[in-house]
Amino acid sequence: MTDRAAIAGTFADMKSVKTRFVVQMIVEIPIENAEAVVAMFGYPKPGAEVPVAVARLTDGPTRRAEVVSEQADPHPRRWEDMPPSQAAALAIQNVGFRAWLGEAGEVEADALLKLRLGVDSKADLDGNEEAAYRWRWELAKYRQHQTDERVAGMAR
DSSP, X not given: OOSOOOOOOEEEEEEXXXXXXXXXXXXXXXXXXXXXXXXXXXOOOXXXXXXXXXXXXXXXXXXXXXXXXXXXXXXXXXGGGSOHHHHHHHHHHOHHHHHHXXXXXXXXXXHHHHHHHTOSSGGGGGTOHHHXXXXXXXXXHHHHHHHHHHHHHHHO
């Protein structure tokens, strides 16, 4: 191992591991630093966990976030105005929506949403009025949750 004690990366995602009662935090590190990661932490081996600490490096947005916001549609459409399949697909990509569902990872959240909606594919939402209704109901509950969170934030 090296004497170096920290390496910079970007918090990219997280997912719950229910069988271990933990969450996994995904930190992306530029590929050119891969050797430094292995030198610092070794290669992961079952039963040989390496204790680490996580710290935020800046308070502002990263350059990657700034680029994404510059490229964003200046007139974004609301999920309520989209076909249900498209809205549900975008919702699954949204960290806040996934957190509301109780699943941090996209794959797990996608599976849970399809289970709640009674569909095998989000594409089924566009041709199934009952499933589309269930989607609108879930979306309304999520929007109410967002409103409740904003109100709670103003009360602090």
